[in-house]
Amino acid sequence: MSLRGRVSSLLPDFPWDTIAAVKEKAATHPGGLVDLSVGTPVDPVDPLIRSALQSVAEVPGYPTTHGTAELRAAAVAALARRFGVTGVDPAAVLPVIGTKELIAGLPRLLGIGADDLVVIPEIAYPTYEVGALLAGAKPWRADGLTQIGPQNPALIYVNSPSNPTGKVLGLEHLRKVVAFARERGAIVASDECYLGLTWEGEAYSVLDPRVCDGDHTGLLAIHSLSKTSNLASYRAGFVAGDPALVAELLEVRKHSGMMVPFPIQAAMTAALGDDTHEAAQRERYRARREILRDALLQAGFRIDHSEAGLYLWVTRRESCRATLDWLAERGILAAPGDFYGPRSPEHVRIALTATDERVAAAAERLRESRP
Numbered sequence: 001m002s003l004r005g006r007v008s009s010l011l012p013d014f015p016w017d018t019i020a021a022v023k024e025k026a027a028t029h030p031g032g033l034v035d036l037s038v039g040t041p042v043d044p045v046d047p048l049i050r051s052a053l054q055s056v057a058e059v060p061g062y063p064t065t066h067g068t069a070e071l072r073a074a075a076v077a078a079l080a081r082r083f084g085v086t087g088v089d090p091a092a093v094l095p096v097i098g099t100k101e102l103i104a105g106l107p108r109l110l111g112i113g114a115d116d117l118v119v120i121p122e123i124a125y126p127t128y129e130v131g132a133l134l135a136g137a138k139p140w141r142a143d144g145l146t147q148i149g150p151q152n153p154a155l156i157y158v159n160s161p162s163n164p165t166g167k168v169l170g171l172e173h174l175r176k177v178v179a180f181a182r183e184r185g186a187i188v189a190s191d192e193c194y195l196g197l198t199w200e201g202e203a204y205s206v207l208d209p210r211v212c213d214g215d216h217t218g219l220l221a222i223h224s225l226s227k228t229s230n231l232a233s234y235r236a237g238f239v240a241g242d243p244a245l246v247a248e249l250l251e252v253r254k255h256s257g258m259m260v261p262f263p264i265q266a267a268m269t270a271a272l273g274d275d276t277h278e279a280a281q282r283e284r285y286r287a288r289r290e291i292l293r294d295a296l297l298q299a300g301f302r303i304d305h306s307e308a309g310l311y312l313w314v315t316r317r318e319s320c321r322a323t324l325d326w327l328a329e330r331g332i333l334a335a336p337g338d339f340y341g342p343r344s345p346e347h348v349r350i351a352l353t354a355t356d357e358r359v360a361a362a363a364e365r366l367r368e369s370r371p
């Protein structure tokens with residue numbers, strides 16, 4: 001049976017497939033592979049969260065798409081406690097099956113389609129572009145509002161702290177984005193998955209009253225529990241913001257059967273209600289960051305941005321693929337900058353998500369290569 005139109009033909013090559021050979025090369029190192037290419041957690045899920053998951057494992061019925069009232073209340077409280085976000089209506093919180101799923105489907109869920117413009121960062125998480133392409137919309141890379149010109153975008157993605165660069169957008173920049181979007185009738189979707197991992201300065205949610213003056217109209221904040229709660233395998237995230245936009249997403253997702261499993265909802269509720277495990281995980285990443293940062297600088301790398309997040313954005317002032325090969329010779333695998341668009345040809349992304357032993361091994365190999 002032939003396919004009428006291959007949806008995959010609309011999309012770029014899956015980026016991780018392009019580094020299979022260099023991963024094989026890195027794996028031949030006598031000391032073993034140190035995989036710093038993917039931001040996937042390696043530390044165990046906290047017992048508090050596991051206990052919450054297990055406590056409802058016998059419940060057989062369908063979960064609600066909107067999530068339990070307890071989960072939504074926990075999300076509202078966590079946003080206020082951790083990030084200073086106030087005024088979120090619990091009804092304007094919606095759990096999602098991991099934030100990548102939401103981002104990939106968001107333009108389509110919002111009715112964005114052919115001839116609509118979706119603005120994404122110049123150096124960007126690939127799924128922003130993928131979501132626009134799947135909806136038949138036009139992705140437009142821009143970091144400044146002047147780059148948009150007279151066009152009226154339907155959706156503007158903001159990602160602060162950024163994946164991959166770790167760059168944090170300032171308060172005034174975010175305020176200008178919100179004002180611009182409201183003038184042009186655009187929705188702002190703010191990917192805030194790394195907001196809890198800010199190392200230098202302060203990062204802001206788009207729902208912060210200092211950014212939006214307490215008005216969430218046209219704004220969506222996307223949050224993940226994969227990072228500081230180590231719940232990547234649980235596929236646990238949520239979106240919050242404009243009650244009308246969240247209600248629309250809820251209605252479409254109800255028809256589509258896009259429900260977060262009930263045990264995962266219980267685990268999310270526990271994770272959002274407890275800051276102790278999050279602080280402990282943040283400290284693990286901080287320590288790994290310091291070790292890798294010092295070793296990379298000693299090896300002659302330059303580190304750009306990287307004020308926040310799970311990554312160091314580094315360059316040897318050469319092609320990112322040449323740097324990838326240089327690292328592979330030392331048994332280290334990174335993500336090349338060209339994964340994130342055409343405007344990062346000389347950087348690689350170094351993840352902090354490896355065990356302490358593997359991070360120490362990578363640091364030693366880098367120090368041995370100092371100029």
